[in-house]
Amino acid sequence: MERFTTLTGLVAPLDRVNVDTDQVIPKQFLKTIKRTGLREGLFFDWRKLKDGSPDPSFFLNQPRYQGATILLTRDNFGCGSSREHAPWALLDQGFRCIIAPSFADIFYNNCFQNGILPVVLKAEEVLPLIKDVTDTEGYRLTVDLHHQTVTTPKGTTFRFEIDPFRRDCLYRGLDAIGLTLQHEDAIAAYESRRKAEAPWLFSDIHP
Amino acid sequence: MAGKTLFDKIWDSHVVRTEPDGTTLLYIDRQLVHEVTSPQAFEGLKLAGRRPRRSAATLAVPDHNVPTTDRRLGIVDHVSALQIQTLEDNCKDFGIALFNMSDIRQGIVHVIGPEQGFTLPGTTIVCGDSHTSTHGAFGALAFGIGTSEVEHVLATQCLVQKRPKTMEIRVDGTLSERCSAKDIILAIIGKIGTAGGTGYVIEYTGSAIHALSMEGRMTLCNMSIEGGARAGMVAPDEKTIAYIKGRPLAPKGDLFEMAVQGWGQLKTDTDAKYDVTVTLEAEQIAPQVSWGTNPGMVLGVDQNIPDPRTMSDEKTKNATERALAYMGLSPNMPITGIAIDKVFIGSCTNSRIEDLRLAASFAKGKKVAKTVQAMVVPGSGLVKQQAETEGLDRVFREAGFEWREAGCSMCLAMNADVLKPGERCASTSNRNFEGRQGAGGRTHLVSPAMAVAAAIEGHFVDIRHWS
């Protein structure tokens, strides 16, 4: 996993609430057995018009947002299906940071597994930012994970909260499984204790 | 010391270690695996040269992509076929039990877990699927995870988690006749909203919940995620134990007795505190119909479509306008005035034997409206077999419903069962997102009884007064 330290990047706005992962990437792209190449499915149904041609009003089709690395959006982003294809597709498109007033739990977790930083700012902070981004071509923000800040071109700084453990894992780009495996002794100790308490949980489930 | 909630008890008994900031390494007792969210997890294991820590704690089944028509013909879509083949290969390579497509025990992952006795009270259960919350009906802590976490659990039998908060949703009283668990959960989501449960684990309590059958509780817990909560649970009772007893993977003999004793502790102490409590009265719950593009956009069937012009909150107003435009509905029209094209009875919410029995009881001797195409997709091969033994398939067929093989089918339309653009469906599934059942398709979430009545009348009717 690629580590995340600071990022200064072009911002793309998605001014919608409750964007579910079925919209982020529809089902037909879930048949893959790979993690890569999913950008073609990103917001697939929103990207095109009824006749299949690209919808010029959708932000991802606009030249000014090409190369954006920060997605700025609204409440409850990523709700619904647990599909990790959603962060994979966002990453494949180039997004490394998503800023919103709130995220759905599973999506929020999935971001960290893929080197994407989900940043929670207050709705009162996000709404004016969406306006600024829309009004200003080439609008960029700077996101600093270590200091937990988002800074605007004018120098206004917003602070965000994040669990220290998650922050450190993302900051150092740690392999989560490798980290857990370092606790092998604790896991084995748990298992033997639990086996004595609840042996039925350890019978072979092979049908 | 203050008492513990059901959630606290399960969580505390699964903590392997805790980081200084409270991040917990949580032990996972069981994992279910399906074809869509697992290939990259197995690939990850292979690349890192890792093996599953306890392959015997995992059960796999293909469900999302499988055709619901004659299986002997194979899968036409070769991309789907490859994904299913990949699951079979991975299970073989890693020693994981699998019910393949031709196995009578195959079915939707959240139907077969309980059906096989894989789902047990007091356990932690995960699956790369958000509707894993279903298994909470047994008093388990069950939640959906992403593919990286599927790999994590395979490799370590643990997950890194932050302790969620607890929410009690208390439903007291008696449901109106012909209202069901589906109406309760839709009414709950209508009340708390699709993000109302974010960060919480829900425990459903109250007399109306305890009156539900195990299958009703599964329907209820299934849609906890639609309210934003990753998990929902109901404390186990004698119904839970009776349901589990004798199932193929349930503990047997002395082990079963010992387990039952342990399960007796799985209830919230009287002096325990939830972070939040929400209450509903069962009598107030009408048969529910979703009208919009998320499950929180739902109303009683006796109501009218909302009017965005009367809304002051900009966010709600815009979302309502957008949803009505997508759904092709106009403000203030009565819900009973909505005509439908398709009916889907199935999904991990409502495809178990009780759902089919109930649906058949309403379909018996009636005919599906000429303008409607209706299908019934049982949740598993065993549900299908049971239904056929009881003659339910005949009732459905005679009424003009299609009778299909088990799988997810039109719940997410990954196989050939898809809505065409603009088509309107009364569906017993759990998601009415834009395009969920096919690009441009319009979904109304309802109970099985409401779906049958809609199929027969060609539009929604109030099942309480339907003859």
Ligand code: SF4
């Ligand atoms: S039936 Fe629908 S919601 Fe349930 S597991 Fe299958 S696709 Fe997901």
